[in-house]
Amino acid sequence: MRWLKNPASDTQITHGDRLWLYIVAAIIMFLLVVPTFIVMPMSFSDSQYLEFPPEVWSTRWYNVYFESSKWMRATVTSIQVGILTMLVATPMGTLAAYALFASGHRASKALFAFLITPMIVPVILVAIGVFYAYGRVGLNNTIFGLVLAHAVLATPLIMIVITSALRNYDLNQERVARSLGATRVKAFFVITLPQIKFSIVTSALLGFLTSFDEVIIAIFVSGGKNATLTKHMFAALRDFIDPTIAAISTIMILISTTLLLATQFIDARKK
Amino acid sequence: MNASVSEGEGLNEKLLKNQEVQEQRMLLGLATPAVLAVVAIIVIPVGWLFYLSFLGKDGGFSLENYQRMIEYKSYARTFVTTFQVSILTTIICILIGYPLAYFLAMLPERLAGFFMLAVLLPFWTSLLVRTYAWLVLLQKNGILNDFAMSIGLWDTPLKLVHNLTGTLIGMAHIMLPFLVLPLYGSMKKIQRDLMYAASNLGASPVQAFWKIYFPLTASGMVAGSLIVFVLCLGFYVTPAVLGGGRVVMVATQITAILENQFDWGAASALGVVLLVATMIILVAATKLMKLDAALFGKQ
Numbered sequence: 001m002r003w004l005k006n007p008a009s010d011t012q013i014t015h016g017d018r019l020w021l022y023i024v025a026a027i028i029m030f031l032l033v034v035p036t037f038i039v040m041p042m043s044f045s046d047s048q049y050l051e052f053p054p055e056v057w058s059t060r061w062y063n064v065y066f067e068s069s070k071w072m073r074a075t076v077t078s079i080q081v082g083i084l085t086m087l088v089a090t091p092m093g094t095l096a097a098y099a100l101f102a103s104g105h106r107a108s109k110a111l112f113a114f115l116i117t118p119m120i121v122p123v124i125l126v127a128i129g130v131f132y133a134y135g136r137v138g139l140n141n142t143i144f145g146l147v148l149a150h151a152v153l154a155t156p157l158i159m160i161v162i163t164s165a166l167r168n169y170d171l172n173q174e175r176v177a178r179s180l181g182a183t184r185v186k187a188f189f190v191i192t193l194p195q196i197k198f199s200i201v202t203s204a205l206l207g208f209l210t211s212f213d214e215v216i217i218a219i220f221v222s223g224g225k226n227a228t229l230t231k232h233m234f235a236a237l238r239d240f241i242d243p244t245i246a247a248i249s250t251i252m253i254l255i256s257t258t259l260l261l262a263t264q265f266i267d268a269r270k271k
Numbered sequence: 272m273n274a275s276v277s278e279g280e281g282l283n284e285k286l287l288k289n290q291e292v293q294e295q296r297m298l299l300g301l302a303t304p305a306v307l308a309v310v311a312i313i314v315i316p317v318g319w320l321f322y323l324s325f326l327g328k329d330g331g332f333s334l335e336n337y338q339r340m341i342e343y344k345s346y347a348r349t350f351v352t353t354f355q356v357s358i359l360t361t362i363i364c365i366l367i368g369y370p371l372a373y374f375l376a377m378l379p380e381r382l383a384g385f386f387m388l389a390v391l392l393p394f395w396t397s398l399l400v401r402t403y404a405w406l407v408l409l410q411k412n413g414i415l416n417d418f419a420m421s422i423g424l425w426d427t428p429l430k431l432v433h434n435l436t437g438t439l440i441g442m443a444h445i446m447l448p449f450l451v452l453p454l455y456g457s458m459k460k461i462q463r464d465l466m467y468a469a470s471n472l473g474a475s476p477v478q479a480f481w482k483i484y485f486p487l488t489a490s491g492m493v494a495g496s497l498i499v500f501v502l503c504l505g506f507y508v509t510p511a512v513l514g515g516g517r518v519v520m521v522a523t524q525i526t527a528i529l530e531n532q533f534d535w536g537a538a539s540a541l542g543v544v545l546l547v548a549t550m551i552i553l554v555a556a557t558k559l560m561k562l563d564a565a566l567f568g569k570q
Contacts, residue, residue: 008377013476018377025374028367029389032447036396038414039404050407052414092304099301105292107299115305117313122505122549124522125542128529129316132323152312155305213397215508216522230399237403237512241410249400260395264388 036253043246050243061247070232071248077222078212078229081146085211089151090204093158098188100159101166102174112159119156123216126153131220141223149221150211157210158203165199202263209259213252317546324539336540346524346541353520356438356510357503361496363443368450369492375451376458387455394448402509405441406432409513433515441513442503449502450495457491490560497556501549521545 004016015022038052043061045054065071096115100108118126130149131140139145169192177187193200218228229248236242327333340346371390375383393401408415409432416428431437461484469479507522514520519527521541528538 017476021370021374021377024370025386028371029386032389032393032444035408035444036393036401036404039400039407042407049412092308096302096305099298103295103298105295105299111299111302111306115302115309117309120501120549120553121313121317122522122542122545124505124507124525125317125320125546126313128525128538128542129320130312132535133316133319148308149312152308155308159305209395213399215399230397233399233403234508234512237399237406241406245403246407249397249403252397252400256395256397257392260388260391264384264391 039246040250040253043243043250045243045246048243050241050246061243064244065247068244071229071244073225074227074229074232077143077226081143081150081222081228082208082212084143084147085150085154086204086208088147089154089158089207089210090200092151093155093203093207094162094200096155097159097162097166098192101163102171112163115159116156118152123153127217127220130217134221140221141226143226146218146222146226146228147211149217150214151207153214153217154207154210157206161199161203161206162196165196169195198266198269202266205259205263209256212255317542320535320539320542323535324543326536328536336536337544339537340540340544349519349521349524352518353504356435356442356518356520357500359439360442360446360503361500363439364446364450364499365492365496367443368447368454368495371447372451372454372458375455390448390451393444398445398508401445402441402512405437405444406512409437409440432513434517435514437513437515438510438518441509442506445509446499446502449498450492453495453498454488454491457488457494461487493556493560497552501552504549504552505545 004019005014007013008015008018042050042052042054044057044059045051046056046058046060047054100112100115126149130145134140134145139148171192173191173195174184174187177191178184182190213230214228215230215234218231219234222228222231229252233245233248236245324336325332325334327335375386375390378386407413410416411428411430413431415431419425420428431440465483465487466479469483470476474482505522506520507526510518510520511523511526514523522545525538525541525545528534528541
């Protein structure tokens with residue numbers, strides 16, 4: 001227990017003095033992480049009611065999930081929309097971030113604020129507005145409509161990631177390339193892009209997840225055979241506690257954890 | 272001879288300046304797809320709702336949708352609930368988030384990166400999944416009630432979900448990262464030398480914390496709290512699931528109006544009020560923060 005008497009910082013405070021902080025932080029972190037992950041063991045229960053720990057272990061609810069055409073179709077839709085959103089939003093957001101950063105035009109600050117609005121306007125308002133507007137042009141229940149709306153939600157996040165990457169990068173390198181005869185486009189692709197590629201991958205994953213996890217717009221705008229996983233999950237949650245959701249949740253947690261660890265790994269490689 | 276050279280330079284300068292402005296414009300043009308997408312998905316639809324909110328039943332201009340909000344008790348109750356839930360969630364997040372951010376900021380870089388995962392993991396996990404997890408944990412025969420009863424904390428199962436308690440627990444869990452991340456950022460910017468100077472001048476650690484450290488984290492805390500508060504105002508999923516119909520917030524009522532009455536005017540008006548409230552808070556806060564920066568010096 002000598003550790004407790006060691007100084008925690010260069011001032012006089014010892015680890016013992018800070019013990020309360022370590023305990024409080026440990027409890028908070030426990031409450032942040034465990035409630036979500038406890039669903040995973042529960043999903044392997046054989047019972048109709050969710051128990052922890054399960055009395056009889058089984059993959060019953062996974063079978064229900066994988067054998068249900070409704071859940072399978074919704075999963076395919078969600079993944080499809082997620083990937084398409086990523087493919088649309090990543091170049092769109094990266095281009096916009098680069099444009100506003102490199103141009104230095106008077107209007108770029110205002111434009112940045114404008115492009116960030118999807119983060120500020122309450123999503124419920126966007127959802128009903130888009131639902132109404134799509135009703136007029138026949139885009140409700142289409143993959144295209146959902147991807148477009150999700151791409152707009154993802155763009156600000158992508159722009160923020162890319163802009164912070166550009167801040168750590170010296171744009172003069174592009175000028176050097178151009179003074180040596182490269183065109184603007186070539187300078188971007190050969191000099192800038194390779195140096196911000198890790199941030200682009202991170203932002204792309206963020207874009208996928210934004211769409212994959214999105215609930216409210218999906219509730220309104222997706223439907224029929226193009227209903228997303230989250231739409232069906234939300235409907236199931238409002239009615240009763242369906243253990244199938246625990247199985248689906250487990251799969252979703254695994255996906256998001258994998259993506260997060262991937263970004264952390266990328267971050268470590270960057271340094 | 273001299274005159275003509277300087278004249279030529281002046282001309283060149285002008286030409287270069289023009290070229291630069293042109294290039295800036297061309298670069299801005301790259302943002303066109305994003306701008307068009309935001310116009311299509313945000314500006315037009317929200318503008319349309321704005322227009323609908325001023326249409327009366329007869330199709331002409333009217334304020335009846337807004338008048339109803341003042342006259343009907345159910346609207347007042349919704350607004351009160353919305354503000355109540357948002358304020359309480361923000362306070363809970365500050366009380367829980369501050370010690371956590373402080374703990375993370377004190378750690379050496381590598382450990383901080385590891386423990387930061389505790390904040391980032393929930394942040395990256397679907398909000399629906401997290402809401403579901405709380406629903407399972409907090410229900411009458413759920414783990415929390417079972418556990419508390421087995422160690423004798425309470426005798427009969429408490430009602431922890433489908434009410435305000437459940438909503439607040441779920442919302443605080445979901446909002447916490449939005450507070451911790453900016454707060455952690457502002458804590459990391461504080462120069463350790465300031466703390467040494469304070470203790471060198473005779474301040475006790477507690478004094479040094481409240482006089483030096485805490486004021487320097489105020490801007491991060493205000494920024495984080497604002498994000499939490501504004502996000503709470505428009506929140507839909509968690510109150511709808513964990514509130515079980517008893518916690519009616521603005522977003523819940525908007526969908527209820529559309530589902531039950533299909534009244535676009537009323538739903539739009541409620542949405543417009545929500546947007547305006549959000550905007551006022553954000554604008555007021557940015558003004559306030561500037562004042563803050565002027566008072567305490569740039570951070």
